[in-house]
Amino acid sequence: MGHEFLSIYSAKLLEYTLAISYLLLFIPFWKYVQGGKRAEATVPAVAKRPAVQVARPAGAVAPRAAAGWFQVPAGVHLHPGHTWARLEADGLVSVGVDDFAHKLVGPARVELPALGEKVAQGEPALEIGDEERLVPMLSPVDGTVVAVNAAARERQDGLDDPYGAGWLFKVKAPRLAANLRQLLTDGPARRFVEDAGEALALRMNPELAHVLQDGGTPIHGIGRALAGDEWERLARQYFLT
Amino acid sequence: MASASAGAVSAPQSFVREKILLGKTFREYVRSCCTPVNAVAALILAIGIPLIVIRFAAGLGATTNLSQTAPWGIWIGFDMMTGIVLAAGGFTIGATVQLFGLKEYHPIERAAILTAFLGYIMAIAGLLADLGRPWNMVMIFASYGTASALFEVAWCVVCYSSVLFLEFTIPFFEWVGWKKVHSVMKKALIALTVLSVMFSTMHQSALGSLFLLAPTKLHPLWYSPFIFIFFFLTAVIAGISMVIVESSISHKVFHSQIAGQHVDVDKLTLGLGKAGALVMFAYFFLKLQGVIDGHAWGYLRTGYGAWFLVEIVGFVLVPALLYAYGSRNGKVKIVRIGGVMGVLGIVLNRLNVSVIAFNWNQPVRYVPSWMEVWVSITLVTIGVLLFRWIVNRMPILREDPRFAEAHH
Numbered sequence: 001m002g003h004e005f006l007s008i009y010s011a012k013l014l015e016y017t018l019a020i021s022y023l024l025l026f027i028p029f030w031k032y033v034q035g036g037k038r039a040e041a042t043v044p045a046v047a048k049r050p051a052v053q054v055a056r057p058a059g060a061v062a063p064r065a066a067a068g069w070f071q072v073p074a075g076v077h078l079h080p081g082h083t084w085a086r087l088e089a090d091g092l093v094s095v096g097v098d099d100f101a102h103k104l105v106g107p108a109r110v111e112l113p114a115l116g117e118k119v120a121q122g123e124p125a126l127e128i129g130d131e132e133r134l135v136p137m138l139s140p141v142d143g144t145v146v147a148v149n150a151a152a153r154e155r156q157d158g159l160d161d162p163y164g165a166g167w168l169f170k171v172k173a174p175r176l177a178a179n180l181r182q183l184l185t186d187g188p189a190r191r192f193v194e195d196a197g198e199a200l201a202l203r204m205n206p207e208l209a210h211v212l213q214d215g216g217t218p219i220h221g222i223g224r225a226l227a228g229d230e231w232e233r234l235a236r237q238y239f240l241t
Numbered sequence: 242m243a244s245a246s247a248g249a250v251s252a253p254q255s256f257v258r259e260k261i262l263l264g265k266t267f268r269e270y271v272r273s274c275c276t277p278v279n280a281v282a283a284l285i286l287a288i289g290i291p292l293i294v295i296r297f298a299a300g301l302g303a304t305t306n307l308s309q310t311a312p313w314g315i316w317i318g319f320d321m322m323t324g325i326v327l328a329a330g331g332f333t334i335g336a337t338v339q340l341f342g343l344k345e346y347h348p349i350e351r352a353a354i355l356t357a358f359l360g361y362i363m364a365i366a367g368l369l370a371d372l373g374r375p376w377n378m379v380m381i382f383a384s385y386g387t388a389s390a391l392f393e394v395a396w397c398v399v400c401y402s403s404v405l406f407l408e409f410t411i412p413f414f415e416w417v418g419w420k421k422v423h424s425v426m427k428k429a430l431i432a433l434t435v436l437s438v439m440f441s442t443m444h445q446s447a448l449g450s451l452f453l454l455a456p457t458k459l460h461p462l463w464y465s466p467f468i469f470i471f472f473f474l475t476a477v478i479a480g481i482s483m484v485i486v487e488s489s490i491s492h493k494v495f496h497s498q499i500a501g502q503h504v505d506v507d508k509l510t511l512g513l514g515k516a517g518a519l520v521m522f523a524y525f526f527l528k529l530q531g532v533i534d535g536h537a538w539g540y541l542r543t544g545y546g547a548w549f550l551v552e553i554v555g556f557v558l559v560p561a562l563l564y565a566y567g568s569r570n571g572k573v574k575i576v577r578i579g580g581v582m583g584v585l586g587i588v589l590n591r592l593n594v595s596v597i598a599f600n601w602n603q604p605v606r607y608v609p610s611w612m613e614v615w616v617s618i619t620l621v622t623i624g625v626l627l628f629r630w631i632v633n634r635m636p637i638l639r640e641d642p643r644f645a646e647a648h649h
Contacts, residue, residue, distance in 0.1 A: 014533045022526040033518050033565045121505075122345070175571060178507055 070099040070193040077183035079140035081240040094167040102162040136241045141179040143171030289619025304612045311607035318595035320367025326479045331357025332441040333480030339434040349488045358405040363624045390450040397444030416635040445476035460598035462549045465531035481517040482583030507573045514568035514576035521561035556586025
């Protein structure tokens with residue numbers, strides 16, 4: 001090449017042009033990488049998995065008699081943070097809190113995500129609590145919120161049927177098949193809530209863990225009854241937040 | 242390996258049987274090792290290990306095609322340069338989890354650290370084979386050549402291998418069940434991660450600084466006064482790509498170990514792909530800037546220029562776009578293909594810099610002897626076998642239930 005005296009100008013010109021075009025190109029590239037329209041993956045991914053049960057429409061759910069205090073009906077996919085997801089007939093996924101969370105917190109106030117908001121599996125999506133304090137709970141699936149259950153938010157007894165009329169919001173879930181693999185159903189789900197119940201029973205009376213079991217189901221608002229103002233900490237422990 | 246440990250360990254029989262022989266009797270264990278993959282590995286080792294012995298007994302001249310004009314062969318270009326850069330997953334993921342707090346990547350952290358640790362051990366083995374008088378290695382502790390890039394490389398490799406060893410003791414202590422030391426090491430993990438980022442940043446780039454001494458020997462398209470920055474950036478790219486490839490392979494091969502775990506490897510792969518896309522995109526433009534800065538664009542029309550474009554377009558820009566497309570559209574397979582191409586691209590880069598485009602203007606070119614190639618393959622095979630041996634026994638991919646709480 002040699003060192004031509006003048007070539008420094010063409011080199012600098014090229015360098016600046018490259019640097020500026022890099023910066024200009026990086027903006028759309030960044031936007032492209034960060035943005036995610038993954039909606040088209042939804043339906044085929046779900047259709048390929050026969051294991052996913054399409055549940056009966058909300059309300060018609062007949063809870064299978066589960067042993068112990070807490071119930072988990074069929075077709076419900078449970079997140080370890082005590083939220084559930086269920087694929088509805090219309091292809092949307094409804095999300096709610098499980099019986100355990102409902103009974104732990106008692107008649108509760110819920111804060112729901114806004115329509116159009118994006119939720120992600122394992123990330124906080126809703127809040128539950130009393131008039132003073134709210135505890136976040138995790139979303140069981142990834143997706144965009146397309147419907148919110150206003151009745152559950154506004155009425156005191158909104159959560160009383162936690163797997164039916166007490167659903168909280170519905171999402172369009174693009175990665176449902178992958179998400180569901182992380183969730184518990186049927187036997188494992190029931191065992192999971194039973195274990196949680198057992199741990200709670202031990203807390204009530206360490207020596208006589210099982211005595212309460214034949215004395216009827218626990219009252220709502222166990223958390224507050226057990227831990228008083230500490231209920232929030234107790235709830236966070238179970239809700240993994 | 243199993244028979245040696247069985248003879249040496251004086252602990253009760255049950256320990257050896259449970260921990261080393263995976264609960265089988267010695268006879269059952271040996272029989273379970275008779276697989277086609279192991280047969281190939283045994284063949285490689287049966288020829289490779291005697292070759293290493295010959296190299297140390299008869300010297301470099303007997304086994305390699307190295308000469309005074311070409312003192313660096315593939316033991317440096319492949320085993321050392323590539324082995325080290327592919328081990329960068331250890332500090333990349335370590336920093337992601339421990340320092341940046343992205344805890345969702347925790348399930349792949351241990352495997353990345355183990356890969357890094359074994360990568361370094363194999364790189365050091367390759368280096369010892371390549372050094373004419375390897376016993377003089379100890380001189381780095383005695384003579385302080387602080388102006389030398391090689392001195393920095395040597396010290397950083399020593400320090401970083403020690404840090405990786407300490408990080409690796411955490412799953413090791415879980416395996417043998419020593420709870421007290423384990424909890425001490427667990428607490429030290431953040432400090433170790435800080436050290437690992439520091440040492441590996443310094444020496445990944447110091448490996449590049451070595452070439453600052455040879456501006457006339459390295460082809461102008463690859464030489465740049467900023468080559469140490471390129472080396473560091475490629476280490477990050479290699480770290481991300483290697484973790485994508487390694488985690489998808491190990492989750493396929495060792496799927497029985499991760500049954501019942503709540504780990505969405507696909508999601509982690511997509512996240513890594515996103516990061517990889519941005520870093521590779523930036524690196525591609527920096528490489529072009531290096532060409533312009535070195536006034537080397539005239540060489541792009543030559544054969545070396547075409548080869549250079551294969552490297553930075555075919556194995557940097559294309560995988561960057563694959564990463565971007567795959568992670569945006571949730572296509573894990575495409576991200577994995579990008580990962581494989583990214584790893585190959587980094588291997589190609591290191592071979593180009595240290596072997597192919599090095600001494601490019603010499604009349605006689607270096608071509609490795611078959612023995613050099615075989616020894617390199619042997620070292621990689623030993624690394625893979627060790628990885629498998631450890632993953633089958635120690636809690637690398639899964640959590641040890643007795644220590645489960647310690648993970649959260």
